[in-house]
Amino acid sequence: MRVGLFIPCYMDAFEPEVGIATLELLRRFDLDVTYPFDQTCCGQPMVNTGCHEEAAATEALFVRNFSGFDYVVAPSGSCTHQVREHMTAIPQTPDVVAVRARTYELVEFLHDVLKVDAFPWAEFPHRVSYHNNCNALRGIGHARPSELHAPFYSKPLDLLAKVKGLEVVELARPDECCGFGGTFCVFEPAVSAKMGHDKVRDHARAGAAYVVSADSSCMMHQRGSAERLGLPLKFIHIAQVLNGAAA
């Protein structure tokens, strides 16, 4: 199985260790993982701002980088959502359609494609609260959102349940957006920061030592919020936990 690894631009710059953990984790399953060297971004920042025209060249570059793989895997629900649902600034050639359909977020890939049933190397003896990125939750179906009348399920929590020692605590507002919102976080700074503060206070009140998420962008915003408030929360990507990070 040939897998193309997509490392989102902000992760490339700010969270390289998440990229490394993702690569290592995928290689544990005997996959042929390649990191196409000319990758940059999925186009989301422009598209989210309505500037589809400005995103076209970036989207085309993404497709050039990731054509021909069986799967494209990204440790980001938000970028995966962009590729699968919103990569429409370029003509929908068979190549583009194929790349979009084969792009998976890491949790989905482990849960739905590889159907991993154990992470014997992973142990994380901490109280953890899980942050669902909104695009992961409602955009690509990571879990049952609390607004819907449907049986509860959660792919990330299913995976975390296989990690020795890990305990998940409940938030008072489980699916409340943390206020990152892509470019929202700088164009609407007051509301964004308030949402971030409320979110990290909820984590802290729930008794979490660590916040785990499949999206580094939300965590970058939440970490900044927690530091500003002086809350002793630590943040770690689910790829690192599943890869056996000792924390």
Next chain:
Amino acid sequence: MSHPQEPDRHRMIHPDLAVSDDEAPRSPDGHRLEHGAGTSRPLRPRSHEPQPRGARVHGHRPIDQNEAAARFIAAPEHEQMHDERLWDLRQKRDRQMRAIPEWEELREIASRIKQHTLSHLDTYLEQFEAAAKANGVHVHWAEDGAAHNRIVHAILRDHGARRLIKSKSMLTEECGFRHYMAASGIEVIETDLGERIQQLDDEDPSHIVVPAVHKLRADVADVFARKLGTDPDNDDVHYLAERQREATRPLILEADAGLTGGNFAVAETGSIVVCTNEGNADLSGNVPKLQIHSVGIEKIIPQVADLGIFVRLLSRSALGSPMTQYTSHFRGPRPGTEMHVVLVDNGRAARLGMEEFWTSLKCIRCGACMNTCPVYRRSGGLSYGATYSGPIGLILDPTFDKRKYSTLPFSSTLNGSCSNVCPVKINIHEQIFAWRKVLAEARELPLVKRAMMSAAGKVLSHPALYRTAIRTADSALKVLPRFVVYNPLNTWTQGREMPPVPKSTFHDWYAANHPAPAEDPTSPEAKP
């Protein structure tokens, strides 16, 4: 580990936000009454924190929602109360939803009925008009807000009316009816308590269901003290409600005409259905000899049988109560009285022709999308500077004024909770997303935003440029905020610390550890 189950109720209100003296109305057996907004309480009994006012409106200039939201957040008692009160409504809605096994099916049916009706709107409107006329109702057509105001004014003038009592109607807000009437010499009295508070304070409603939800009771005490002469230091809800009632009741009983909006207009019977918790639409409809109902043309439903679906969804979604206290059907004039219905377009027919946005006409104005919206809860409805605020406002307002409301679709994180709570399944967040594209194409984005996106698009589509830009920690810190968090004004540090910049990028780490051509997956790998 353990899976989080459905969280139990008492854990949902943060301990430090809960108040001990629960003054909410109680049933004889001691349970908090579940109906209406009355059970949502302010955080503290008193506050002298001044009420933050809404967006500053300058003609057609784009609204600065963020600026108004920042002022709302800077009034922590108001912001916290508002957020908590509306979140409480969302939770009550969730409980009602969970008690109805066929909830999602109801939403689907409601959505289909609305889509069907909207696709055959002309037929159903004609059917409604014929049925209403057969019931002895005068039917008027208004193509816009101005026409609506003229029609209603003319009806009132013809009857020599001096005072009009009115129940809450977003449509009349949309038409600027109250402002128009101010110059007419005819007095307009709002009969919905929240709307009356807003009228007395000369402020627009901040929420389509609970118009004064952004006010603390101390704010209400201030308004009543100024306008009704109550004791400014007494903010007891019973005292305030009673004084307001004493002041307003006589005006209601002696009114010459009454006006209501309409939640539904039933084509089959020609009747107008109004749902309230205070029974005030009944006052407007049944007390004066002249009754007028102003209804948007999208409020049509085909038959009475459909009503059951909507009535089951409406109040559960809006306030988390199973039913509104009153569901009043106005079918024809009482003996010796007159009944008028004004059917208003005001941009709806044009909206019906907008491929990506026509389903916004399915809206039944329940406000659930506002209650769940994390941005709305923290900004207050007045920060949008528009008739409609919150998620539904973001997709309706630009249809009224593309320039003035060009900023609103950006006041969202696109989290999608609104679409999930919407009882008629409007894809609200997808329409917000689609509006951004429409506005960008119409060149309605601020120049700085557009320039940044254009620069970002260039850098991100050229690997070499991109690599140079983030080569070193120093340049990454300088440049990355520009195209990762797009931050020319350095707003990130407003409330947040900057992320630390690591020694190397993932890319450089990979290059260093994969010396052979990166495309060759068989290359020997150094352990990171």
